[in-house]
C-alpha cells in the first residue's frame with residue numbers, strides 16, 4: 001500500500017482517473033486512465049508507463065482536429 005504524498009494520510013487504491021491535456025486550440029480528455037487514487041483526498045497517481053501512453057494518445061488525438069476530443073484510455 002502506498003501512502004498519499006499530498007495529504008499524507010490516505011491510503012491509495014486501484015481505480016481510474018480522467019486526464020485532460022490542452023494542445024494548441026484542442027482539449028483532449030482521456031477517461032478511464034488506470035491510477036492509484038487516494039481514499040482521503042482523491043489525488044490520482046499514474047505510473048510512468050501509463051503517462052507515456054497518455055502523452056502519445058493526447059498527441060495522436062490532437063491531430064484529429066476537433067476542439068474537444070474525448071477518448072477512453074487504451075493500454076498500448
Ligand SMILES: [Zn+2]
Pocket residue numbers: 004005006007008009010038039040041042043
Ligand atoms: Zn491524499
